[in-house]
Amino acid sequence: MEFYHWVLEHGFDLVGVLGIVGSLCFTAYGFLEEAKSRQVGNLIALTASHRDIWKALVEAPELGRILSESVNLRDKPLSKRESVFLTFILLHLYTLYQTIDLDQVTLGQAVEEDIREFLALPLPGNAWEHARHLYSSEFVNYVESIRKG
Numbered sequence: 001m002e003f004y005h006w007v008l009e010h011g012f013d014l015v016g017v018l019g020i021v022g023s024l025c026f027t028a029y030g031f032l033e034e035a036k037s038r039q040v041g042n043l044i045a046l047t048a049s050h051r052d053i054w055k056a057l058v059e060a061p062e063l064g065r066i067l068s069e070s071v072n073l074r075d076k077p078l079s080k081r082e083s084v085f086l087t088f089i090l091l092h093l094y095t096l097y098q099t100i101d102l103d104q105v106t107l108g109q110a111v112e113e114d115i116r117e118f119l120a121l122p123l124p125g126n127a128w129e130h131a132r133h134l135y136s137s138e139f140v141n142y143v144e145s146i147r148k149g
Contacts, residue, residue: 039105042105046096049092050092053085053092066082066085068122071121071122071123078123086127089118090127093115094135101138112146115143119147
Protein backbone atom coordinates (compact mmCIF):
# COMPACT_ATOMS: atom_id res chain seq x y z
CA MET A 1 0.00 0.00 0.00
CA GLU A 2 2.87 2.37 0.74
CA PHE A 3 4.30 1.69 -2.70
CA TYR A 4 1.07 2.80 -4.41
CA HIS A 5 0.93 5.88 -2.22
CA TRP A 6 4.54 6.72 -3.16
CA VAL A 7 3.80 6.20 -6.90
CA LEU A 8 0.77 8.49 -6.68
CA GLU A 9 2.82 11.12 -4.90
CA HIS A 10 6.04 10.89 -6.97
CA GLY A 11 4.96 9.20 -10.22
CA PHE A 12 5.03 12.38 -12.26
CA ASP A 13 8.57 13.13 -11.06
CA LEU A 14 9.64 9.57 -11.87
CA VAL A 15 8.26 9.80 -15.42
CA GLY A 16 10.03 13.16 -15.89
CA VAL A 17 13.36 11.78 -14.72
CA LEU A 18 13.00 8.69 -16.93
CA GLY A 19 12.19 10.95 -19.88
CA ILE A 20 15.29 13.07 -19.28
CA VAL A 21 17.54 10.04 -18.86
CA GLY A 22 16.05 8.44 -21.97
CA SER A 23 16.55 11.57 -24.05
CA LEU A 24 20.17 11.81 -22.86
CA CYS A 25 20.75 8.20 -23.89
CA PHE A 26 19.26 8.83 -27.34
CA THR A 27 21.40 11.97 -27.71
CA ALA A 28 24.56 10.07 -26.75
CA TYR A 29 23.68 7.35 -29.25
CA GLY A 30 23.15 9.99 -31.93
CA PHE A 31 26.55 11.52 -31.21
CA LEU A 32 28.22 8.11 -31.49
CA GLU A 33 26.52 7.39 -34.80
CA GLU A 34 27.45 10.85 -36.10
CA ALA A 35 31.09 10.25 -35.13
CA LYS A 36 31.11 6.94 -37.02
CA SER A 37 29.58 8.66 -40.03
CA ARG A 38 32.22 11.41 -39.87
CA GLN A 39 34.98 8.78 -39.74
CA VAL A 40 33.59 7.08 -42.83
CA GLY A 41 33.36 10.44 -44.61
CA ASN A 42 36.97 11.22 -43.68
CA LEU A 43 38.12 7.84 -44.94
CA ILE A 44 36.30 8.40 -48.23
CA ALA A 45 37.91 11.84 -48.59
CA LEU A 46 41.38 10.43 -47.83
CA THR A 47 40.84 7.66 -50.36
CA ALA A 48 39.76 10.16 -53.02
CA SER A 49 42.82 12.30 -52.32
CA HIS A 50 45.06 9.23 -52.41
CA ARG A 51 43.56 8.16 -55.74
CA ASP A 52 43.99 11.62 -57.26
CA ILE A 53 47.64 11.83 -56.25
CA TRP A 54 48.53 8.39 -57.56
CA LYS A 55 46.51 8.98 -60.71
CA ALA A 56 49.10 11.64 -61.58
CA LEU A 57 51.81 8.98 -61.42
CA VAL A 58 49.90 6.78 -63.85
CA GLU A 59 49.21 9.66 -66.22
CA ALA A 60 52.77 11.00 -66.20
CA PRO A 61 55.28 8.30 -67.17
CA GLU A 62 58.18 10.65 -66.37
CA LEU A 63 57.26 10.23 -62.70
CA GLY A 64 57.80 6.46 -62.88
CA ARG A 65 61.34 6.85 -61.58
CA ILE A 66 59.86 7.68 -58.16
CA LEU A 67 59.02 4.02 -57.63
CA SER A 68 62.36 2.75 -58.86
CA GLU A 69 64.65 1.01 -56.38
CA SER A 70 67.77 1.81 -58.38
CA VAL A 71 68.12 5.56 -58.75
CA ASN A 72 71.34 7.51 -58.76
CA LEU A 73 70.58 10.99 -57.45
CA ARG A 74 74.09 12.21 -58.29
CA ASP A 75 73.71 11.44 -61.97
CA LYS A 76 70.12 12.60 -62.21
CA PRO A 77 68.76 14.64 -59.30
CA LEU A 78 65.09 15.09 -58.57
CA SER A 79 63.24 16.90 -61.32
CA LYS A 80 60.91 19.75 -60.40
CA ARG A 81 57.90 17.62 -61.29
CA GLU A 82 59.14 14.71 -59.16
CA SER A 83 59.78 17.08 -56.28
CA VAL A 84 56.25 18.53 -56.49
CA PHE A 85 54.71 15.05 -56.68
CA LEU A 86 56.65 13.89 -53.63
CA THR A 87 55.62 17.05 -51.78
CA PHE A 88 51.98 16.16 -52.49
CA ILE A 89 52.61 12.67 -51.12
CA LEU A 90 54.19 14.03 -47.93
CA LEU A 91 51.34 16.51 -47.45
CA HIS A 92 48.88 13.67 -47.94
CA LEU A 93 50.76 11.64 -45.34
CA TYR A 94 50.63 14.61 -42.96
CA THR A 95 46.86 14.87 -43.47
CA LEU A 96 46.56 11.17 -42.78
CA TYR A 97 48.57 11.59 -39.59
CA GLN A 98 46.36 14.48 -38.45
CA THR A 99 43.16 12.48 -38.96
CA ILE A 100 44.63 9.53 -37.06
CA ASP A 101 45.84 11.82 -34.26
CA LEU A 102 42.38 13.38 -33.95
CA ASP A 103 40.71 9.94 -33.92
CA GLN A 104 38.89 10.80 -37.13
CA VAL A 105 40.01 7.68 -38.96
CA THR A 106 41.46 4.30 -38.07
CA LEU A 107 43.80 2.52 -40.41
CA GLY A 108 45.31 -0.92 -40.40
CA GLN A 109 48.87 -2.15 -40.27
CA ALA A 110 48.95 -2.52 -44.07
CA VAL A 111 48.94 1.27 -44.49
CA GLU A 112 52.01 1.62 -42.29
CA GLU A 113 53.73 -1.11 -44.29
CA ASP A 114 52.94 0.79 -47.52
CA ILE A 115 54.41 3.97 -46.01
CA ARG A 116 57.53 2.08 -44.86
CA GLU A 117 58.09 0.53 -48.29
CA PHE A 118 57.49 3.82 -50.10
CA LEU A 119 59.89 5.83 -47.93
CA ALA A 120 62.52 3.10 -48.29
CA LEU A 121 62.72 3.93 -52.01
CA PRO A 122 65.57 6.32 -52.91
CA LEU A 123 63.57 9.29 -54.23
CA PRO A 124 60.78 9.31 -51.61
CA GLY A 125 63.31 8.70 -48.83
CA ASN A 126 65.45 11.57 -50.09
CA ALA A 127 62.42 13.87 -50.34
CA TRP A 128 61.44 13.00 -46.78
CA GLU A 129 64.94 13.68 -45.45
CA HIS A 130 64.97 17.10 -47.13
CA ALA A 131 61.43 18.06 -46.02
CA ARG A 132 61.17 16.59 -42.52
CA HIS A 133 62.36 19.82 -40.87
CA LEU A 134 59.20 21.51 -42.20
CA TYR A 135 56.89 19.31 -40.12
CA SER A 136 56.05 19.08 -36.43
CA SER A 137 58.24 16.91 -34.25
CA GLU A 138 55.22 14.70 -33.48
CA PHE A 139 54.70 14.00 -37.17
CA VAL A 140 58.41 13.38 -37.74
CA ASN A 141 58.44 10.93 -34.82
CA TYR A 142 55.37 9.17 -36.24
CA VAL A 143 56.97 8.77 -39.68
CA GLU A 144 60.31 7.69 -38.24
CA SER A 145 58.62 5.09 -36.03
CA ILE A 146 56.97 3.67 -39.15
CA ARG A 147 60.24 3.71 -41.09
CA LYS A 148 61.99 1.76 -38.33
CA GLY A 149 59.17 -0.75 -38.20
